[in-house]
Amino acid sequence: MSGARILVADDEPQITRVLRRGLSSQGFEVQVAEDGEEALNIFRQWKPDLIITDLSMPGMGGLELCRRLRKISNAPILVLSVKGDERIKIEALDTGADDYITKPFGMDELFARIRVALRRKSTTISDDLATLEIGDFSLDPQSRTLKVRNEAVHLTPKEYDLLLHFLRNPNRVLTHRVLLGAIWGGESVEQHEYLRVFIGQLRKKIELNPADPKHIITDPWVGYRFNP
Amino acid sequence: MRSDRFGYWVGLAGVGLAVLALLPLRSYVNSTPIALTFLLVVLFTAVHYGRSPAIVASLASVFCFNLFFLLPYRTLRIADPQNWIALAAFLLTSLIAGRLSLREKRRAEEAETSKLEIERLYAELQAAFAKASEAEAIKQSEKLKSALLDAVTHDLRTPLTSVKAAVTTLLAENGGREPSVNLDEEGRHEMLEIIDAEIDRLNRIVEGLIEMAKIEAGAMESNRTWSHIDEIVSIALARAASITSDHPVRLEIESDLPLAQVDEKALAEVMYVLIENATKYSPPDSEIRVFAGRNASGALQLSIEDRGIGIPADFRERVFEKFFRLAEPSFPTRGAGLGMGLAIARGIVEAHGGRIWVEPSPGGQGTCVSFTIPQQERQSTV
Numbered sequence: 001m002s003g004a005r006i007l008v009a010d011d012e013p014q015i016t017r018v019l020r021r022g023l024s025s026q027g028f029e030v031q032v033a034e035d036g037e038e039a040l041n042i043f044r045q046w047k048p049d050l051i052i053t054d055l056s057m058p059g060m061g062g063l064e065l066c067r068r069l070r071k072i073s074n075a076p077i078l079v080l081s082v083k084g085d086e087r088i089k090i091e092a093l094d095t096g097a098d099d100y101i102t103k104p105f106g107m108d109e110l111f112a113r114i115r116v117a118l119r120r121k122s123t124t125i126s127d128d129l130a131t132l133e134i135g136d137f138s139l140d141p142q143s144r145t146l147k148v149r150n151e152a153v154h155l156t157p158k159e160y161d162l163l164l165h166f167l168r169n170p171n172r173v174l175t176h177r178v179l180l181g182a183i184w185g186g187e188s189v190e191q192h193e194y195l196r197v198f199i200g201q202l203r204k205k206i207e208l209n210p211a212d213p214k215h216i217i218t219d220p221w222v223g224y225r226f227n228p
Numbered sequence: 229m230r231s232d233r234f235g236y237w238v239g240l241a242g243v244g245l246a247v248l249a250l251l252p253l254r255s256y257v258n259s260t261p262i263a264l265t266f267l268l269v270v271l272f273t274a275v276h277y278g279r280s281p282a283i284v285a286s287l288a289s290v291f292c293f294n295l296f297f298l299l300p301y302r303t304l305r306i307a308d309p310q311n312w313i314a315l316a317a318f319l320l321t322s323l324i325a326g327r328l329s330l331r332e333k334r335r336a337e338e339a340e341t342s343k344l345e346i347e348r349l350y351a352e353l354q355a356a357f358a359k360a361s362e363a364e365a366i367k368q369s370e371k372l373k374s375a376l377l378d379a380v381t382h383d384l385r386t387p388l389t390s391v392k393a394a395v396t397t398l399l400a401e402n403g404g405r406e407p408s409v410n411l412d413e414e415g416r417h418e419m420l421e422i423i424d425a426e427i428d429r430l431n432r433i434v435e436g437l438i439e440m441a442k443i444e445a446g447a448m449e450s451n452r453t454w455s456h457i458d459e460i461v462s463i464a465l466a467r468a469a470s471i472t473s474d475h476p477v478r479l480e481i482e483s484d485l486p487l488a489q490v491d492e493k494a495l496a497e498v499m500y501v502l503i504e505n506a507t508k509y510s511p512p513d514s515e516i517r518v519f520a521g522r523n524a525s526g527a528l529q530l531s532i533e534d535r536g537i538g539i540p541a542d543f544r545e546r547v548f549e550k551f552f553r554l555a556e557p558s559f560p561t562r563g564a565g566l567g568m569g570l571a572i573a574r575g576i577v578e579a580h581g582g583r584i585w586v587e588p589s590p591g592g593q594g595t596c597v598s599f600t601i602p603q604q605e606r607q608s609t610v
Contacts, residue, residue: 012386014387014390014425014426018393018397022409025397025401026409103388104391104392104393105393106392106396107393107396107397
């Protein structure tokens with residue numbers, strides 16, 4: 001992981017200075033862009049492993065940058081947002097950003113998010129039919145059976161689809177819209193109550209204490225995050 | 229309003245006058261013009277005082293006509309048909325003219341009433357407008373508050389983010405948490421430098437907010453002294469020395485400028501804001517000009533001119549709005565402040581009774597911001 005290339009896009013020079021210095025001290029290679037346009041140019045030539053981008057920048061902002069990057073790459077994108085940017089932040093996550101961190105943030109938190117994002121990248125699932133063994137979970141796509149902490153758990157087809165999607169995207173914010181779109185298709189993306197019901201059922205089956213979930217974590221007003 | 233009896237007296241007096249005027253002529257003219265004269269009196273009375281005084285005037289006229297102007301004089305000859313014709317004519321005139329005048333009066337009254345009604349409606353409308361603009365003002369101030377909130381989230385948080393990130397990097401180095409951060413001496417120094425600069429920036433934002441609150445509370449009035457404009461200009465330039473090091477500054481101050489009663493510190497702030505903007509939005513080494521003089525109407529006028537990117541015509545008024553910032557792709561937001569500088573400048577200038585505006589620099593390229601300070605009468609006490 002050390003030596004990974006990180007591209008930072010932010011129009012605030014002081015912030016990019018700190019990030020460049022802090023990330024370099026962790027052994028990352030860092031390049032900095034002042035806006036989306038420049039970030040795209042650097043991305044094409046330098047092929048970074050991860051992108052950290054601010055949302056509001058002059059010219060091409062973070063949202064548009066996410067859109068453009070997703071057309072050409074699967075590299076993890078971490079969005080820097082401030083409170084008040086919720087709508088645009090969710091839009092960025094819907095568009096394909098992997099995670100967000102709210103300004104002001106501590107560097108250790110940023111490092112942790114970066115590690116998770118890079119790890120996920122290196123463990124992308126190639127075989128759709130291979131058994132997924134992640135944390136407490138063991139899921140066999142061929143028989144559509146699930147074991148949690150070595151005990152078989154029966155899931156309805158929709159619950160199964162939902163959990164599969166979570167297992168394939170661990171430690172990542174999944175917005176309501178993304179989850180609804182993935183499980184029920186495009187038409188139901190506005191019906192958050194669907195999702196709430198299924199999340200509730202799933203929690204009852206896989207969580208030790210459904211009232212205090214440790215695996216499916218609610219990210220308020222954004223969506224859910226799955227910790228294996 | 230005249231008393232009701234007045235009309236009767238006027239009618240009778242008119243008849244009396246007609247008798248006196250016509251008596252010397254009665255041997256020269258026949259009864260027709262005489263009757264017509266009486267008729268005129270009746271008509272006049274009817275038009276001005278209404279039916280009843282006119283009827284009294286008619287009776288008096290018939291009486292006098294008969295007594296003084298129908299032969300034989302000084303005798304009443306009731307049976308004379310001329311008498312009855314005259315009486316009928318006079319009475320009819322009284323009735324018709326009285327009625328007409330009454331109608332006319334009513335119309336006038338109606339017109340008066342509708343005029344009052346229109347005035348009342350107009351007043352109501354004005355009150356409604358005043359209320360509406362009050363509501364608008366409240367809405368504006370609500371908008372302002374949310375704009376302030378936006379500005380605070382974005383602009384206070386940016387320096388806070390740098391500070392927090394720098395501090396947590398330094399902490400991670402000593403915290404020994406895995407994987408630990410390894411900073412060299414230079415890196416540590418850079419972090420501290422950033423923290424220092426960002427704290428200054430936070431402080432500037434807070435000072436700006438205080439300045440704006442002061443202007444809004446009208447604190448400008450009390451600090452005015454008679455001052456030399458050129459002194460204020462040089463104070464502002466001295467303060468701006470560190471930011472103008474990249475730009476040649478040309479100063480043109482008209483000689484013999486009069487003293488002005490101003491808040492020196494506040495005006496120096498205006499100059500500083502304008503000079504700072506000029507340096508921010510123009511390329512290094514481009515000239516900045518500062519003019520101070522008198523305009524056509526004798527007011528003091530100061531201008532700061534740059535050779536920078538200029539301000540699009542649509543935004544030349546809006547740049548003075550609180551928290552307004554040009555969000556044009558072509559416009560650098562790097563190092564941009566809270567969007568308060570020009571709003572503060574306008575507040576200060578207007579508190580002095582002056583005006584501030586933006587125009588392109590003479591020659592087309594760049595921005596010229598000018599403001600005026602009206603010339604006050606100097607009190608003898610100073």
